[in-house]
Amino acid sequence: SQTIHQWPATLVQPVGSPLSLECTVEGTSNPNLYWYRQAAGRGLQLLFYSVGIGQISSEVPQNLSASRPQDRQFILSSKKLLLSDSGFYLCAWSVGTSEADTQYFGPGTRLTVL
């Protein structure tokens, strides 16, 4: 069966520091991978998605970036964090090529920028 991991689970970082969040999927090949952010107030916003190694698409201009160095690994990064980057970051995966594909979410990383 497929599983998705995210780490760290929680992170407290000062403004201006770098960021690296990692997501890995097990039990499937060539998944679509997604990064969402959930700010206080509960709405989820798609940040990045990837349909293959090295293929990254950005949904929202910001100081974050994403990379996919391996088939089942997705990394969210920043060179300098802003206060507004605080939130709950969720990684998700799906297989397929249409809007019918169900996305399955990881446990999330709670980021607090001080």
Added chain:
Amino acid sequence: AQKVTQAQTEISVVEKEDVTLDCVYETRDTTYYLFWYKQPPSGELVFLIRRNSFDEQNEISGRYSWNFQKSTSSFNFTITASQVVDSAVYFCALSETLQETSGSRLTFGEGTQLTVNP
């Protein structure tokens, strides 16, 4: 642009009551998919159901049931005989294909916080 509205921000019920969570969506697509997810206090989003726009049959899974009405663009979720463990935030979502690539984008509603009191 697609939009999902969950007008109920918070609902509080007593255990064993039935509760319905509302979801209204907007899309120009003729084919689309709707989803419900549950987010317990731990934070992970748990997939509950997927429904395509061509299937208007209601679906029941244990204490959960879903009412899809295309005419009113609604996809409501009912929990029968609610339990304390049902306390969570519930999200309705609408998917669309990402045209420039494969994969899909989920547009989420703002969620409904359900609290079931003993």
